[in-house]
Each structure stands twice: as C-alpha cells, then as structure tokens.
Amino acid sequence: xxxxxxxxxxxxxxxxxxxxxxxxxxxxxxxxxxxxxxxxxxxxxxxxxxxxxxxxxxxxxxxxxxxxxxxxxxxxxxxxxxxxxxxxxxxxxxxxxxxxxxxxxxxxxxxxxxxxxxxxxxxxxxxxxxxxxxxxxxxxxxxxxxxxxxxxxxxxxxxxxxxxxxxxxxxxxxxxxxxxxxxxxxxxxxxxxxxxxxxxxxxxxxxxxxxxxxxxxxxxxxxxxxxxxxxxxxxxxxxxxxxxxxxxxxxxxxxxxxxxxxxxxxxxxxxxxxxxxxxxxxxxxxxxxxxxx
Amino acid sequence: xxxxxxxxxxxxxxxxxxxxxxxxxxxxxxxxxxxxxxxxxxxxxxxxxxxxxxxxxxxxxxxxxxxxxxxxxxxxxxxxxxxxxxxxxxxxxxxxxxxxxxxxxxxxxxxxxxxxxxxxxxxxxxxxxxxxxxxxxxxxxxxxxxxxxxxxxxxxxxxxxxxxxxxxxxxxxxxxxxxxxxxxxxxxxxxxxxxxxxxxxxxxxxxxxxxxxxxxxxxxxxxxxxxxxxxxxxxxxxxxxxxxxxxxxxxxxxxxxxxxxxxxxxxxxxxxxxxxxxxxxxxxxxxxxxxxxxxxxxxxxxxxxxxxxxxxxxxxxxxxxxxxxxxxxxxxxxxxxxxxxxxxxxxxxxxxxxxxxxxxxxxxxxxxxxxxxxxxxxxxxxxxxxxxxxxxxxxxxxxxxxxxxxxxxxxxxxxxxxxxxxxxxxxxxxxxxxxxxxxxxxxxxx
Numbered sequence: 034x035x036x037x038x039x040x041x042x043x044x045x046x047x048x049x050x051x052x053x054x055x056x057x058x059x060x061x062x063x064x065x066x067x068x069x070x071x072x073x074x075x076x077x078x079x080x081x082x083x084x085x086x087x088x089x090x091x092x093x094x095x096x097x098x099x100x101x102x103x104x105x106x107x108x109x110x111x112x113x114x115x116x117x118x119x120x121x122x123x124x125x126x127x128x129x130x131x132x133x134x135x136x137x138x139x140x141x142x143x144x145x146x147x148x149x150x151x152x153x154x155x156x157x158x159x160x161x162x163x164x165x166x167x168x169x170x171x172x173x174x175x176x177x178x179x180x181x182x183x184x185x186x187x188x189x190x191x192x193x194x195x196x197x198x199x200x201x202x203x204x205x206x207x208x209x210x211x212x213x214x215x216x217x218x219x220x221x222x223x224x225x226x227x228x229x230x231x232x233x234x235x236x237x238x239x240x241x242x243x244x245x246x247x248x249x250x251x252x253x254x255x256x257x258x259x260x261x262x263x264x265x266x267x268x269x270x271x272x273x274x275x276x277x278x279x280x281x282x283x284x285x286x287x288x289x290x291x292x293x294x295x296x297x298x299x300x301x302x303x304x305x306x307x308x309x310x311x312x313x314x315x316x317x318x319x320x321x322x323x324x325x326x
Numbered sequence: 327x328x329x330x331x332x333x334x335x336x337x338x339x340x341x342x343x344x345x346x347x348x349x350x351x352x353x354x355x356x357x358x359x360x361x362x363x364x365x366x367x368x369x370x371x372x373x374x375x376x377x378x379x380x381x382x383x384x385x386x387x388x389x390x391x392x393x394x395x396x397x398x399x400x401x402x403x404x405x406x407x408x409x410x411x412x413x414x415x416x417x418x419x420x421x422x423x424x425x426x427x428x429x430x431x432x433x434x435x436x437x438x439x440x441x442x443x444x445x446x447x448x449x450x451x452x453x454x455x456x457x458x459x460x461x462x463x464x465x466x467x468x469x470x471x472x473x474x475x476x477x478x479x480x481x482x483x484x485x486x487x488x489x490x491x492x493x494x495x496x497x498x499x500x501x502x503x504x505x506x507x508x509x510x511x512x513x514x515x516x517x518x519x520x521x522x523x524x525x526x527x528x529x530x531x532x533x534x535x536x537x538x539x540x541x542x543x544x545x546x547x548x549x550x551x552x553x554x555x556x557x558x559x560x561x562x563x564x565x566x567x568x569x570x571x572x573x574x575x576x577x578x579x580x581x582x583x584x585x586x587x588x589x590x591x592x593x594x595x596x597x598x599x600x601x602x603x604x605x606x607x608x609x610x611x612x613x614x615x616x617x618x619x620x621x622x623x624x625x626x627x628x629x630x631x632x633x634x635x636x637x638x639x640x641x642x643x644x645x646x647x648x649x650x651x652x653x654x655x656x657x658x659x660x661x662x663x664x665x666x667x668x669x670x671x672x673x674x675x676x677x678x679x680x681x682x683x684x685x686x687x688x689x690x691x692x693x694x695x696x697x698x699x700x701x702x703x704x705x706x707x708x709x710x711x712x713x714x715x716x717x718x719x720x721x722x723x724x725x726x727x728x729x730x731x732x733x734x735x736x737x738x739x740x741x742x743x744x745x746x747x748x749x750x751x752x753x754x755x756x757x758x759x760x761x762x763x764x765x766x767x768x769x770x771x772x
Binding site: 065067068069070071072073074075077092093096098100101102105108121202203204205206207208210211229230231234247248249250251252255256258259260261278281284285288289290291292294295296313314315316317318319325326 | 424431490579590652684742
C-alpha cells in the first residue's frame with residue numbers, strides 16, 4: 034500500500050514537471066503587423082526564418098536575428114514569387130509567405146527555449162530535425178528530456194535584464210564579439226561607473242582610439258591590459274560586474290559615438306599624480322575626467 | 327597551573343600567527359612572481375620578434391624574384407604587430423617609448439602595403455628598396471640594443487617589478503639598467519624618424535585632415551544653448567551646462583550637458599556654424615513597442631529635419647530596445663562610405679537617443695566622381711568566381727593608401743557567408759574584401 038502511494042506521488046511529480054515544460058514557450062500568433070527589416074530581432078524574425086526554411090529558401094539557423102542569410106533568402110523568395118525585391122518582410126510578402134508555407138510556432142519556440150539544434154524543412158518529420166545540444170555528435174533525441182529543463186532554467190536565469198529574449202543569437206557590431214564588448218564594459222565600469230553616461234561612452238571611445246593609434250597595442254585586450262594604463266585594471270576594479278549602462282556605452286562607442294573628439298588619454302585632475310599628463314593638449318572635460326591628445 | 331595554560335595558549339597563538347604569516351608571504355610571492363613572469367615573457371618575446379624581424383627584412387632584400395616577396399613582407403608585418411603587442415604588455419607607460427612603437431608600426435604599414443600589392447605587375451621601386459634597406463639597418467641597431475638590455479637583465483637578475491616600482495615612484499635618479507636601455511633605444515629611433523621622412527612610409531591615415539564640411543559663421547554661447555534646448559526638447563527654464571573645448575581639440579566645439587534626474591543629454595556643437603557632431607541622450611528605455619522599421623522612419627525624418635540630404639540607409643541593427651541606423655551619403659547614385667552618420671532610436675516610443683555626424687562633417691564635400699572605365703560585367707570578372715554576386719553598387723571608398731577611389735561594390739555569398747567586395751572601377755584592383763557578420767550566437771543564453 035505504501036509503495037503504491039510513493040509510486041503514485043512520483044508519477045504525479047513527473048507529470049507536473051512535464052506539464053511545466055510544455056507551458057514554457059509562450060503562445061505565438063502569426064506575424065505582427067510590423068514590417069521586418071534586416072537587423073531586426075524577435076518572434077517575427079523566428080517565424081520569417083522558419084517559414085523561409087520550410088520552403089527551402091533559408092538554410093541557416095533559426096535564431097531570431099535577421100542577418101544577411103535571412104536577407105538573401107527573403108530576396109530570393111521575393112524574386113521567385115514576383116514580389117518587389119526589397120529584402121523587407123512587408124504585408125504583401127508575408128501574406129505570400131504564409132500562403133506558401135506552414136509554421137508550427139509552438140514547436141519552434143519549444144526548440145529554441147530548450148536550446149536544441151533544429152531545422153524546420155517542410156516534407157521531413159519534425160522529430161527527425163531536432164537534437165539536443167548536450168548530446169554530442171549525431172545522436173538523436175535521446176537524453177534530450179533531462180537536459181532540456183536545465184537549459185531552460187539557465188536561459189531565464191542569465192538574461193536578467195531582458196527576460197523576454199527568446200532568440201539564440203544577438204546582433205554585434207561588425208568586427209566585434211560579445212566578449213570584446215564585455216571586456217570593454219568591464220573596463221568602462223571600473224574606470225567610470227560614477228560618471229554621466231557621456232563620460233562612460235567617452236572612456237570606451239578612448240579605448241577604441243588607442244586601438245587605432247599607432248603608439249598603442251592593436252587589440253582591445255592589449256590596450257586594456259597594458260600595465261599602468263588604467264587604474265581600474267591595476268587595482269582589480271575591472272573585475273566588478275558591469276551594469277547594463279556600461280555595456281550600452283561601449284556599444285555606442287563601437288558604433289561610432291566619440292564625445293571625446295579623438296582623445297587617447299584622460300585623467301582625473303583631482304587625483305592625477307603624473308606631471309606629464311598635465312602637459313598633454315587638453316580637448317575637454319566630461320564629468321570628472323579631462324580628455325586629451 | 328593557570329600560568330602553564332596561559333603560556334601554552336600564547337605559544338600556540340604565536341606559532342599559529344607565524345604559520346599564517348608565512349603562508350601569506352608565500353602567496354604574495356607567488357603572485358609577484360606570476361606578474362613578473364608575464365613581464366618577462368613579453369620582454370623576451372619582444373627581443374626575439376625584433377631579432378626575427380631583422381632577419382626577415384634581410385632575406386627580403388636578398389630575394390631575387392621580386393614577386394615572391396609578398397609572403398615574406400606579410401611575415402614581417404605580422405612580426406611588427408606581435409612586437410607592438412609585446413611592447414604593450416611591458417610597464418613602460420611612464421617611459422617615453424612611443425617613438426619605438428611608431429617605428430614598428432611604420433615598418434608594419436610599409437610591409438603590409440607592399441605585401442598586398444601585386445608585385446608581379448608593380449614590383450618594388452628603387453626608392454622602396456632603399457627604404458627597406460634603411461629599415462634593415464635600423465632594425466639591426468634596435469635589435470642589438472635590446473639584446474644588450476636583455477643580456478644585462480639576465481646576467482644581473484633584474485626584475486621588471488623593480489622597473490615598475492622605479493617608474494611609479496617617479497624617481498628622477500632612477501638608475502635602472504632596463505630603463506636606461508629602453509631610453510637608449512628610444513633616442514636611437516628619434517634619430518631614425520627624421521631620416522625616413524622622404525620615404526613612402528610617412529603616415530597617410532585617411533582621418534588626418536581638416537574638417538571639410540564645417541562652414542558658417544561662429545555662433546555664440548546663447549545661440550548654442552537655444553539650439554540645444556530645441557534639440558533636447560526642453561523648456562527655457564531648464565539649466566544647461568555649456569563648456570568650450572581646449573587647445574587639443576581638432577575643431578572648436580561647444581559641449582552642452584543637461585540632467586534632470588532620470589533623463590540626461592549631451593551635445594557637441596561646432597562653434598563655427600553650430601553643426602551637431604555628437605548627441606547622446608540617456609534615459610531608461612522601456613519595453614519595445616515599435617519595430618526596427620518604424621524606428622527607421624523616425625531616424626529618416628530626423629536627419630531630413632537636420633538638413634542631411636541624399637543619405638541612404640547602409641545598416642540597421644536592433645540592440646535590446648534600441649535601434650542603430652547607419653546612413654551614408656549618396657552622390658548621384660554613387661555611395662560615399664566616408665560620409666557616414668549614425669542615429670540611435672529608442673524603440674519604446676521612437677525618440678531619438680543619439681546622433682553622431684563626426685565623419686560626415688569631417689569628410690563630406692562635393693566630389694568630382696569620374697565615370698567608371700570598366701563596365702559592371704568587366705568588373706565582375708575580377709571577383710572570385712565562387713562568389714555568388716547578389717547586389718551591386720557604385721561606391722567611393724578610401725583604399726589602403728588612404729586615397730579615395732571609385733569602385734564597384736558587390737555583395738555576394740560564398741558558402742554560408744556574405745562578403746562585400748570592392749573592385750576598382752578603373753583598373754579592376756580588388757581594393758577591399760570584407761566578410762560581413764554582424765550577428766553572433768548569444769553565449770549568455772545557451
């Protein structure tokens with residue numbers, strides 16, 4: 034009797050876990066009314082990529098970021114279906130696309146939430162097009178069940194600032210990796226966390242100006258870790274966790290914002306000990322820092 | 327009895343403290359050594375690289391077939407880059423060592439430029455050969471000097487940690503072999519740079535020129551403030567902070583800042599003519615309600631309102647809840663990459679969060695763009711036949727020499743990747759090939 038009870042409880046638990054898992058992906062209706070263009074991120078892009086893949090135009094990963102691969106797929110689709118070839122998923126294009134393809138939103142979003150490797154070609158059973166990332170090599174779905182809830186938890190746990198993110202890729206500026214951005218964000222946070230926003234962009238811009246300059250190392254890491262170049266590196270403050278502001282400031286600097294006017298040095302006039310730094314031609318002061326050539 | 331207990335307790339305490347202190351000391355030493363090792367590695371790599379570079383320049387000169395030079399020059403270029411990175415790892419910031427770094431990067435620039443050239447068609451000129459010979463002997467001298475420092479350092483067991491200390495304390499009499507050695511190297515190179523002025527390796531950075539597109543009369547602070555109030559969209563009564571730039575600035579600017587707690591804004595305005603160079607608005611951006619495409623329309627209206635004409639969208643990207651749009655100038659159907667502006671739009675309500683027009687004001691002018699000599703089909707023959715060309719434009723770009731050239735711009739696919747390829751519209755030179763990525767797996771989300 035007691036054993037039966039236990040088994041019953043265990044079964045209930047298992048069912049509950051299973052239910053939770055299927056509730057994980059949110060319900061997604063068809064396209065919203067917005068035009069989707071290159072650089073977009075989100076559910077509309079996932080649907081676009083999935084539909085284009087369903088009819089064989091898109092061969093890349095369904096990751097929710099409208100990159101070049103999606104762009105060419107869309108243009109080829111527009112060409113074959115005699116639409117205007119503009120690379121924009123507008124009303125007409127989407128209508129044609131919806132008519133020509135199928136989209137199982139629940140299945141696709143589940144795959145993304147579970148971090149599976151999957152494709153969405155029409156004419157092939159879906160179960161043959163997915164495998165868990167954790168299972169190495171070409172093994173099919175075995176073991177996917179236990180790995181999936183873990184990954185789902187990680188997904189929500191790590192994206193503390195943007196819990197809505199359900200895509201598996203992100204936009205990055207040409208030539209930069211997220212790691213470069215994070216390293217710079219660390220440096221900016223350590224150096225200028227009390228500064229106004231433009232002051233943080235300015236510090237990031239100085240790092241980039243140094244990478245460009247012939248008298249400094251040619252890599253972001255080289256510039257940041259140059260001994261005695263940044264006090265935050267010397268005293269370990271660089272390893273504080275940067276906030277979202279610092280990251281945003283770094284992105285702006287990489288995307289071309291430079292409030293310093295091409296400065297390669299800066300210093301805090303209240304604490305600067307080196308007389309040499311005072312001799313540099315000064316450009317301007319932002320917050321606590323004086324920026325110079 | 328009590329006394330004995332006290333004595334034992336104290337003895338244990340002393341022994342414990344001693345053990346703890348010893349352990350701390352050990353740990354500190356371990357860390358010091360680790361740091362020292364990093365410096366040592368960089369230093370020894372540097373001397374090795376310079377030595378190797380010297381050898382390679384030597385072989386390059388000795389080579390008979392000039393068209394085989396390219397790989398050799400590329401190798402030298404790589405070594406200069408490695409050496410520069412080594413220099414960067416040494417604690418020399420307080421020591422004036424930038425002449426040496428410039429020397430290295432000049433060698434790098436020269437070899438890179440010659441390495442990428444088609445040496446079969448356009449072999450090294452006599453002048454360039456002479457430059458190479460000069461660099462050879464100069465590199466030789468630096469090599470000797472550095473090897474000397476290295477030798478002394480090793481013989482006397484000198485530590486870079488001590489160099490760092492000596493430099494940090496700014497002791498005028500810092501009598502340190504390493505510092506002296508590096509100072510000698512720097513002095514030597516100071517002499518070289520004058521000798522190299524005639525050769526073709528003096529800097530030709532495309533960014534080193536006056537602002538081409540800043541005109542109008544000088545505006546006063548009142549006017550600048552009025553303009554910024556408009557731009558920031560705030561009332562007369564709000565307090566703005568305005569400052570001018572110092573004498574290090576490339577162009578005199580007014581910097582206007584504003585902060586009311588949850589929103590702050592910053593603007594750089596040229597004093598001449600009052601053109602906006604940089605605008606940054608900082609406020610919390612709420613959840614996305616408009617698409618990247620709608621943001622694009624906002625950005626377009628905005629730049630039209632601010633009299634940037636004939637701009638076309640080159641790129642748009644969504645980062646979190648903001649959209650970033652890159653525009654370039656289009657002169658009669660020819661894309662001019664240098665004249666770029668970027669606009670940042672909040673995707674919660676469509677507000678403009680930023681603008682940077684520095685490149686536009688720096689580079690933009692009316693250009694005499696010639697007609698292309700090659701036809702589009704002829705230009706396509708110069709592209710790798712495996713690239714599947716999808717789009718084609720005419721574009722003006724600055725090439726590796728910093729000159730502006732008219733090119734055919736092809737966007738094409740090779741394998742899974744998209745490439746932007748620029749073919750000179752006059753002679754078919756492959757000016758630039760770029761792999762376009764722009765997105766990456768989200769490491770944080772997997």
